Amino acid sequence: MTRRMKCVVAYDGTQFSGYQVQPGKRTVQGEFEGVLKRMHKGNDVRIAASGRTDAGVHAYGQVIHFDTPLSLSPEQWKKALNAQLPDDIAVRSVDETDSTFHARFSAKAKEYRYNVWTAAERDVFRRHYCAWYPYPLHVEAMNEAVGLFKGTHDFTSFCSAKTVIEDRVRTIYQAEIEADGPMLQFRFVGNGFLYNMVRIIVGTVLEIGQGKRPPADIEALLAAKDRRLAGPTAPAEGLYLWRVYYDHENFPL
Amino acid sequence: MTRRMKCVVAYDGTQFSGYQVQPGKRTVQGEFEGVLKRMHKGNDVRIAASGRTDAGVHAYGQVIHFDTPLSLSPEQWKKALNAQLPDDIAVRSVDETDSTFHARFSAKAKEYRYNVWTAAERDVFRRHYCAWYPYPLHVEAMNEAVGLFKGTHDFTSFCSAKTVIEDRVRTIYQAEIEADGPMLQFRFVGNGFLYNMVRIIVGTVLEIGQGKRPPADIEALLAAKDRRLAGPTAPAEGLYLWRVYYDHENFPL
Incomplete structure (x- = not known):
């Protein structure tokens, strides 16, 4: 058995x-x-x-x-x-x-987190665990931008151009930024995430934080369905697969 | 020039x-x-x-x-x-x-910190930055023990047996433990530290925390001047050279 x-x-x-x-x-x-x-x-x-x-x-x-x-x-x-x-x-x-459970196919939602260290000083102890982004940031504008990802959207602009999956519609239940001194933590809960999706969202929101784009750009980018228009892919070291949800009960909705 | x-x-x-x-x-x-x-x-x-x-x-x-x-x-x-x-x-x-300053010889005091992660669960993100000690600990007994190191003592029992320095008398100005959930941080400020001294102090205080020795053992160990009687040398990854003091002004006395 x-x-x-x-x-x-x-x-x-x-x-x-x-x-x-x-x-x-x-x-x-x-x-x-x-x-x-x-x-x-x-x-x-x-x-x-x-x-x-x-x-x-x-x-x-x-x-x-x-x-x-x-x-x-x-x-x-x-x-x-x-x-x-x-x-x-x-x-x-x-x-x-039981044998009906499958780690991938039974998943209802996932949570990703992304750490950004924004201090002017490089921190040797965080270098593998946070992206380092030592620029002045408008966190309010970033929060506004991040909120615009909530809901059901076609995320073609926010996934790797190499993505072969045809259906790029995903639902984001939760999208927020927790600030703790110079540490910013992005948190996303959604029913699925495309390749590089969180890293491209973060890269784009950081451009908004620097004032290079207005928060409302997010809506235009979602509508455009063109990866080339969004921001850069933020580096791997800030990203954490935080939690996988297998039932709706524990959803932070 | x-x-x-x-x-x-x-x-x-x-x-x-x-x-x-x-x-x-x-x-x-x-x-x-x-x-x-x-x-x-x-x-x-x-x-x-x-x-x-x-x-x-x-x-x-x-x-x-x-x-x-x-x-x-x-x-x-x-x-x-x-x-x-x-x-x-x-x-x-x-x-x-100026040329009278010397990083080693001008130092008046040093601060070392030592991180201990006491959760039952191993934390992959802390493995290089904390010692992992997943045992129930009496933090009050440890605090009492740590306080006994303050003052001027011969630290022969608390330095590597390989120590060649003859004069093992050092003064500890500050010795305390900061607890933050399952993380314990030992902090020591002293006019000098012998080889492995902080790590042997921590190893001994952790034995006290586990109830293997009473806090008053510290006084007996200091008096005995015998490395074999103290606890084990705590691992390297928990230890940080935190600060070097070059004047008395900034002393946390």
């Missing part, structure tokens, strides 16, 4: 070539499946995640699942995995779930 | 084999002197620091000085150094000083 295990996983993306397995590269999936293979006496065990993350992107609440014939309790799984995973991956929780 | 420049320097110690130059190793001094050599057309320029730090130990406020024939302003020095230093070293300030 196999059991399906669901894990909430945090990782520091700094030293990974992203989430997904790539030959010859150190990836989160590769490290995780390596541990599972050892635990299953050399048999391959595939994991499925809620979605990929790019090189340098972090996760506080990535969710993965896998099927296993081993009869360990969730607590034993957590201990065994944490004992063998490298120290830049941590399993925060393990639950047994 | 040469000028003496004083710099306050922060570094993330994670990827350094300590402060001091060692052949074939990446060190803070080595990186810094490499930049100065390029700026001085291949001529060696030595830097002097307030003291060394070990592999993995961080600095928020290390102080160094060097002599230079170049006529850059302090602001120009700061820009030029930060542009060329690797991203795990940052120059926080530069001042021109």
